[in-house]
Amino acid sequence: MSHSGVDHPRLAAEFVKNDSRAHWHDQALWFVRAKRDKAAQSLPEWETLRERASQIKRNVSANLADYLEEFEANATKMGATVHWARDAAEHNQIVLGLLERHNAKRVVKSKSMLTEECHLNPFLERHGLNVVDTDLGEWIVQLRNEPPSHIVLPAIHIKKEEVGELFHRKIGTDSGASDPTYLARAARKRLREEFLAADAGITGVNFAIAETGGIVVCTNEGNADLGTSLPKLHIACMGIEKLIPRADDLSVFLRLLARSATGQPITTYSSHFHGPREGCEMHIVLVDNGRSNILGSDEFRRSLNCIRCGACMNTCPVFRRSGGHSYKTAVPGPIGSILAPSRDAQQYASLPFACSLCGSCSDVCPVKIDLHHQLLTWRREITVRGHLPWTKRVSMKMARIVLVRPAIYRMAGFLLRKVVLRMPRALLYNPWNAWGKSRDLPPPPKQTFRQIYQQRHGK
Amino acid sequence: MASKQQILEAIRRQSVAPVEHPGVEGPWITYDDAPAQFAAALESVGGLCHFVADLPAVNAALAEIPEFSAAQRIYSSVPEIGGANVDMASIDNPHALDDVDFAVFSGEVAVAENAAVWVTDEHVRHKVVYFLSQHLALVVRRSQLVDNMRQAFEKIEFRAGRFGVFISGPSKTADIEQSLVVGAHGARSLHVFVVE
Structure with a gap:
């Protein structure tokens, strides 16, 4: 491994130095994994659903170009504008252009791993925009000036006392207060001001429907909805693999997503957007950023099935004991250790080795990605390409x-x-x-x- | 449009073996007592279910809810219900609705497996009230209750400019040490009235 590459063993060693904290992190994620098991077992058809979801996603991969064109045509009919970005830089430029054209200064964002992947926030801030992440966990890590450590639970590595101290410094909550309800209420009050003052809302996309041209965004907090029903500009950013063929397919995916992510039967809000509100604008940015390369690989194509539920992270013995930050990628954990080397095998050569090949990730994946097989394949690939230390x-x-x-x-x-x-x-x-x-x-x-x-x- | 062509060409250059779409037909879960399952699911996500005989009974049940009794500003999309004092039609700017304490909407479909209720912005000028109101009540007909999400999607249509959302329980977050806090950004409580 080159010295510039991510050294997962070293970063993990730092994380486990604090033994009690490492155990606390492990237990917190295992708790979520246990909730996922209970939710999955509540449906006799769970395995059938996983099989269907996997096959629908593979059908999408086999017809992706057609579905993208169908989606663009239908989204346009619905009144939205579709943009295409080959890479992160082009994506960021498109978003900035839209914000500048609307003279937007204040932007509220709901969670989007794609914009993390593209490093949109620092880019917009460099251009003088005020960007506020409104998912509570994401806001906490933004205030701490660090990236999320988990795609569904961005602040899972932070203790409530630290949040209390942070909020005391940043928004003036009582010194020493660490009650989660008190802190969440303070954040609610403060972020409502941000929603009401925002000029534009940026969201991610959980599913984009080719047949109708609509997009679906799932949250528990309601932040994506507040961020898109007040300002006149809504920008939705998505990787091209988020397509699904038909609206009915949601009856498979919405049943799997939250149960796999947090053990809830469905997220509090599953919002379906079909075009902008009256007098408003809606823009959808489709981003490739390496995905069309992955599509060409028989070994790794199924990693594009991913619906970003985070179940593989919660169950991974290495992730639970080394923390999301030790991966140095927007998407960490088992799926991240497959996606990151696809972009830069040398930089992320250590990640496929952060794995005991126990296979638990593959067992919980709602879209049946053969995660541990792909991790093993990456090890061989990294050896062949000469990136082993x-x-x-x-x-x-x-x-x-x-x-x-x-x-x-x-x-x-x-x-x-x-x-x-x-x-x-x-x-x-x-x-x-x-x-x-x-x-x-x-x-x-x-x-x-x-x-x-x-x-x-x-x- | 150069990027669009390049992306589509890059995708079409890859040879991917065809895979059939498997369809979405079940057998999916059904319940002997769907209303009881709905009520239990709603409770598990932090909401409360009320079974009532008719619309006037909703008003009576609302009066028993402390958050409703204490509410100053009330919006209702159901004319017979709630004794609303917010007239959305006369408000042009959605920002002016940030003081709504309690909102009542009619739901189109209720799903027993996950307590989700489908609502839309049809006849609702500013959908923001779904999310801005401090407390929320949804009214659905017993005949609109289905067992699972497949049945729900059979009843749903999508049209241009229409927004729709499944709401399951009040807004919530567990982002601070996995402690569940009800009332994140959206409604702090949710009542669902199932009308016979």
């Missing part, structure tokens, strides 16, 4: 030399049992012994496998 390259070569030669293998086993494991601690737990950094090596077995086998078969 030299330590791993050398140790793999050594392993090969030993494993293909039975005599050397036996000798190495003998040395390990009789010599290496009896060496003094200081020598054994040296800086190159990565395995022994946070655990002890097991005691040597009394007999080898070979000896046991020969005994049993009387030879």
Whole structure:
């Protein structure tokens, strides 16, 4: 791995230094995972729904260009304007252009992982706009000047005392107050002022319907709706993979999304926009930013099925214990470790290795992405492209030399049992012994496998 | 439009094996007692369900709700209900509706599996009241109650400029340490009246 790349093991090590906090983070996410299980088990047809959703999304991938054109035509008929952006820079430029044309200064945003991916906020701020993230979790991380650590629970890594302290400094809540209800009420009051003063609202898109030209946005807080029913300009930003063929398909996806994300039967608000309000404008920005490349890969195409529920993060033993920030991507966790290397394999070479291949992510994914298989495939791909760090390259070569030669293998086993494991601690737990950094090596077995086998078969 | 052509060409260059759309027909879940399931689901998401005989009974039930009794500014999209004192038709700027305390709307479809109620901005000049009002009541006919989302979508149509939203419970957030707080940005309480 180059020194400029994301070093997940190092960032994860920093996170777990604070042992009690790491455990707290782990438990908080496991709690959400448990709620997801309960919601999934409440429907006898859960597996059928997953299968349907997966097949609908694969149907979208197979006909994406046609569905996009159909969507554009129908959205235009509904009175919206559709824009196309090849990459993040073009997307940001389109959004800025629209805001400038409307002379907008104050912008309220609801959650959109696409705009995180495109780094829209800093771009707009550099151009003098006032941008407020209105999802409570996103507002908290914005006030802290950091990115979200989770796509559904952006502030899952922050304790309520820290939120209390932050709000005390930023919006003048009582010093030392950390009651979540009190803090959320204070945020409600403050953000209502922002909604009422906004010149434009930016939202993400959960689903875009080719057949009707409509878009669907799901929130629990109601922030996307407030942000789009007061100002006269609504800009909706979406990756091109968010298409679904028909409105009826929502009867599959809306049943899966919230149950997988937080264990709710559906989000509080599932808002269906078909064109702008009277006298207002609605713009939809379709963004490629590498997605058409992923589409061409038989191994990784199914990662475009993702509906961004976050279930794979909540269940991932590595994510729960290393925190979202250790991935350094807008979308972290198992799905992020597939999507990020697709954009830049060298930069994100360490992410597919942040995985125990336990397969839990694939089991919970509502659109049946074969996540752990893709992660394994990425490891091979990264090795072939020469992005492995030299330590791993050398140790793999050594392993090969030993494993293909039975005599050397036996000798190495003998040395390990009789010599290496009896060496003094200081020598054994040296800086190159990565395995022994946070655990002890097991005691040597009394007999080898070979000896046991020969005994049993009387030879 | 150069970007559009480039994106579409990039997509069409990729060879992707055809996959049939599987359709959305069930069998999906149904309930022996859909009203009871709806009420239980609504309670689980922080709302309250009332079963009433007719529209006048809604008024009587509303009078029992403390948030309604205390409300100064009331909007209702159902003429017979709520004793409204906010006339939306005379208000041009939606920002002027930020002081609505209680709003009553009629719902088109109610879904037993998840307590969602489908409402639209048809006959509602400023949809913002759905979200700006401090408290919310939705009125649906018993005949509009369905078991699952598939049945719900069979009853829904989309037209230009029309906004529609499934509302399931009051607005909420758990963004501070996963503690559930009811009343995030939208309504702080939600009552659903199912009228026979």
